[in-house]
Amino acid sequence: MTDTIFAPATAAGRAAVAVVRVSGPATLSVVESLVGRAPTPRTAALRTLRHGGMELDEALVLRFEAPASYTGEDSAEFHVHGGRAVVEALLAALSDLGLRLAEPGEFTRRAFENGKLDLAQAEGVADLIDAETEAQRKQALGQVGGALSQRYDRWRDLLIQSLAMLEAAVDFPDEDLPEEVAERARPGLRTLSAELDAALADVERGRRVRDGFRIALVGAPNAGKSTLLNGLVEREAAIVTDTPGTTRDVIEVPLVLAGYKVLVADTAGLRETADAIEAEGVRRARAWAEEADLRLWVVDGFHVKHAVKLEEAVRLGDWLVLNKADIAEGSALDQAEALWSGEGLKVLRLSAHSVEAMSDMREALSSHVADALSGAEFPAATRLRHAERLREAQGYLARALSEVGLEVELAAEDVRLAARALEKITGRVDPEDVLGRVFSTFCIGK
Template sequence: MDTIYALSTAPGRAGVAVIRVSGERARETVSRLAGVEKPRPREAMLRRLRDPASGVVLDRGLVLFFEGPGSFTGEDVAEFHIHGGRAVVAALLQALAGVPGLRAAEPGEFTRRAFEAGKLDLTEVEGLADLIDAETEAQRVQALRQMEGALGALYEGWRGRLMRALAYAEASIDFPDEDLPDDLLEKLGPEISALSAEIAAHLDDERRGERLRDGVEVAIIGPPNAGKSSLLNRLARRDAAIVSDEAGTTRDVLEVRLDIGGVPVTLADTAGLRDAANAIEREGVRRALERAEAADLRIVVASPEEGGDFAQARDGDIRVLNKIDLGAQAGSGVIGISALSGEGLERLEEALRERIGAVHEAQEHPLITRARHREGLQDCAASLERAGQGLASGLDAELISEDLRLAARALGRITGRVDVEDLLDVIFRDFCIGK
């Protein structure tokens, strides 16, 4: 396998940059650039780094060597911690390009090698990607938990139980002459039921993990001149939207990105909902309605001039009566605010935190974070349901075994670990066949 190299820190001007090399020529690369014939693993060395071709000194930095398999990729790995100037980084990368047997890494290739070496499962790989992209504290906590294996451990635990159940079913087929219990298949019923219930409860999560990872969409809707844009500016703490007394100022959907209760939120200001006077405004109203329909949460704004009408509101919406500085009174279930003075804004923000913050409340089990996880779990649940029905109706063990195998495979696809040797291990350990 080729030895690869790449800049591991963000490109651009910085105090320190890290360039990583992975593969069988990593040790040789340390020797060529740093002049260290036998680098000691995990020991930082301050060295002058030279271009192997010309002997020119490129920089003075720290060199570390990690011997495989005790490294991130499972291979020999070298790291060069150098000054982060663009010219320094470019010079070192050019020098590495001239070392025989080295090539620039493809996107994600270091992490892929870590996966192939069994250092990470697929959920941990995804957790690492999410951790790098995390914008809020709640996203960081969720991604770190997944990267450290919490989600993969849950799914592997379920798969292990499925493999054990499958081993029992297979044993009744493949080893009929062995001294096995007569009711071996019937004993699978409680375990299949328990697994089905646990996976169903895991799926019934209101997509909290996915919403936390991707962010929550909140749309502000209401009639023209209700103060939607002023409210957006108040929540954003900046003048993100143009505010005017003229009705219909907002013609398109305007977005701002916020952190509310640790959850990333896209807050969208939409065009005023009314019978539009021209084609441009009609298109704005159409987009507003489309965005409102797709939003995870809606803030419906009314004002005294419109009679405080919440006809556009539906169950689950946050109802806000703006312009209470004009003497209007908010009724039951309505939050009164003044976008002009800021009065009542704290109460609205608290309501938003309560509704949105529930996304990342502490859970006994880690949350599903991607559509592919959910699809795999749904496939697993469907196979388990068929296995349970087949068991209840007295179907042949071969059919029940196939459904259990499909269920285990669906879980294995999520973590990237599908191995028939696991099944053989369970059979021989539990039944001591071949003694």
């Protein structure tokens, strides 16, 4: 990197303190231009910032020498008062000194390119900035600390060990090597293949922690879905009326349950309709429900005998919520519960207007989310990109272990390609466009 960049590292707006970061080869000269005598590296010093004969602010200044900095370059931070005019005056001064405003994620990209972070750790930095829940914070912090990278590196090392045996059999067939040296690689590859299978089976857990566990409220009009949503989030998030078809679009509301981010969606009532707008709402409801991690089929318990038939879309693990249970006929509820419990649904009775009942419902959902997202091990993937590369590696391994893989040269090439797929996750090898997509999601100043 030949240019020096700058950017505010704190959000815009009125605040007690704002931080502006600088990184690049001209850092020291810029600091000296603004404050005169530069502070000792890694020591905070109170300095008066001046530029163009004007005093800008009194600030804490920190300086870091390469490579002992976040970016691996000479860098500095100016901790100034958080007023908008102060920050803008400092940014204007830095620009006047020839520095360039950083692009989104450019500080972290420089850290990656200078070997301070690998790509998986860099993505963890972005996730840590965006973390809204305790679970997201823990997952992102583990990723920044290298939990993902260490697992990928271990798998890569196992592949390289197996590859060494295969290549020895290919390159030195006449040497005094142990018998069936190539065959000795297969047990290790089978073990690794099983680990990748387990990782891929668990791949959704990391995504759900990061993006949110999706819960869809589905059912017929006027079953009480909007009332249930409002009770769960403890505010009037959805309009509730006696008119069927009031909800015509998907209403998503974020919620934190058991320390995990959850997205609860109130959907349009499922019914046949000639109204084009309502029909589109029904289509969107079905689409959202299809992708949901948990679906709550809400049924009007007072009219349970005549309730809309639960269609073929019902799947094992869905919940059936018999709403208005406080005014419904007990025998009808008993029959419905017996019928749908036998179909693999969890059946709950509820009065959505009851504070106590809604508290029990939140507790039940919290327990379900915690069971679904907690795990003994750190998830092997937290992004779609990771999952794609794991599937790619598993595909090469499967071929290496197949009948095609009995040809040692072909098996060696597949093992080599599997290792390369894992290297792409941490950024050992990755095309420029992938790096661009990863770092473009960052905020400016990070």
